Amino acid sequence: MEWFTEYYDGCAIKIKIKRKIAEKDGLQKIEIFETSEFGRMLVLDGRIQFTEFDEPFYHEMLVHVPMLTHPSPKKVLIIGGGDGGAVREVLKHNPDKVTLVEIDSNVIDMCKRFIGIDEGSLDDARLDIVVDDGKKFLEDSEEFDVIIVDSTDPVNVSITLFDEDFFDLASRKCSVFCCQSQSPLIQRDYFRMILKNSVSFKKRRVYLGFVPTYPLGMWSFLLAGDIERFYEERFWMIEGKTKYYNPGIHKSAFSLPEWLKEEVKCI
């Protein structure tokens, strides 16, 4: 029995490990662990991406909020998300076509082989998988109803998914956009950079969710574009199929603590 430790500014999380299941070096260092209490865990370049225990908290909030913000999301693009968790949630809305653009094919292969949180969705007939840089792909792509960015932290392979050009491009390629926007609490530089660089969007709102194995458990998301409405009447499509998300949570997630309201005043 040993421990996996991830460090943030001034603090760290430790996860008890039973064993390392697999490891691969490529574009990123991929490690998959069997944890003691939280199921399997994916680690990229030393950073926890998810544990089976709480990945639904993250993936459901990342996906269902934008999907129920669009009046009829039929064509969906997911950038990143090679583990298939976001695809799994998107498919619950019965779209016509989902495109997954993942820069690192090893993530797809290793997650399918050793974890399986996609629950078969990575083999769904409605899914196109493209192995490419998300920004490059978007430059020549068609338009989408919803674009969801399920990326790692804004460093290394993900750095291009957080600059002004990327957000500008995305704002012209979809009506509803959502990306994970880091911990607004202890990754303030990342969070502020995302707010600063995403000015191209018509409207923007930040929402929060508990993601226990992410830095100090508080995670943020940026919803942008035509985001006036919440199509709660379509909740029946995913009712009974979520572990975290529900309409109450959807609405509540936009209530921000005082210090964070101050922080997002600029948008």
Place this chain on the structure above:
Amino acid sequence: MEWFTEYYDGCAIKIKIKRKIAEKDGLQKIEIFETSEFGRMLVLDGRIQFTEFDEPFYHEMLVHVPMLTHPSPKKVLIIGGGDGGAVREVLKHNPDKVTLVEIDSNVIDMCKRFIGIDEGSLDDARLDIVVDDGKKFLEDSEEFDVIIVDSTDPVNVSITLFDEDFFDLASRKCSVFCCQSQSPLIQRDYFRMILKNSVSFKKRRVYLGFVPTYPLGMWSFLLAGDIERFYEERFWMIEGKTKYYNPGIHKSAFSLPEWLKEEVKCI
């Protein structure tokens, strides 16, 4: 530079420490640290009680929700909370009288001397400090408008504050009651025990808040008694004086994730 580590089931949090400021052994082992990023930190029997960084998240949610649930909270009892954080928040509502019953006078002394999050409120003329076991005190006490239990985990000195007799007693001594109810996620046994033992109350509701330095950042509270209303019109009394709490947060905190709705179905 060293690290303080607190272990939970299958995981742990580490906080970077500059130095230990003070230590005292008595009813509990009290340690006060200067952390690298989170200000000063109180540790009792090896468990983090708060850091200056995020204690307002916890104390504001513990206090303002019950205080604005009562129509006119003039007499308030706080059990535990020797650090004075809860008293500080209660006094913002301009009560006539606040009673603090703390079992360990060392906590009061050490917090006043080495931290000071009470911001002078422990010396307020409206405050009575009683050094006693909260349950024993309540047996012979008068009645209160609001009782707030700001305790450590339900072990050692706090164990009597979580049994059926205590909750039954409290239900007869106040109209609005609130206690911290642990992490519903990774301290499920504690959480379930609290739900099970608090049946005497007329009505009960669970709400959530982010407390980053508590186990995995998700913390729960039990609000009980005559809790039909939220007196939002009195928010002006604390407006501009909170870092976390606001009326949006108050209402949102009662929206529970699907798995937790299932868990609290019993109440």
